[in-house]
Amino acid sequence: MSKAALAYLTRHLAAELVHQPISVFAVCPGAVDTTMFQESTLIPLPAQQRLAFTARLPQGRLIEPIEIAELTWWLATGDARVLHGAVIDASMGLGVHPGLITGWDGDLRHGDLQHGEAGQRVM
Secondary structure, eight states, X not given: OOHHHHHHHHHHHHHHTXXXXXXXXXXXXXXXXXXXXXXXXXXXXXXXXXXXXXXXXXXXXXXXXXXXXXXXXXXXXXXXXXXXXOEEEESTTGGGOTHHXXXXXXXXXXXXXXXXXXXXXXX
């Protein structure tokens, strides 16, 4: 299932359960230091590329599993009620700048749809 589908499902369930004593959230973690992430992404890379990859991540590091666990634990408390239906980007900013993983620097002046030929922003 895609991330967008999970976000939609979260919001749909939240709408359905808005008058029930049930809180609905989605946590969208970024690059978490798990065995699965290590094996699927980091281990296949040569050591130098692995270091470069990690350096490009927000704060230059992987997210520790305990950080996601603590967030999830807090969401289970009554203090999180006001976030009912929230899709929480727990990626240290990777969710708003996914190009950090690929090395894309965010420079949109190279003929994309949001900029004109001379690099002027098109609204």
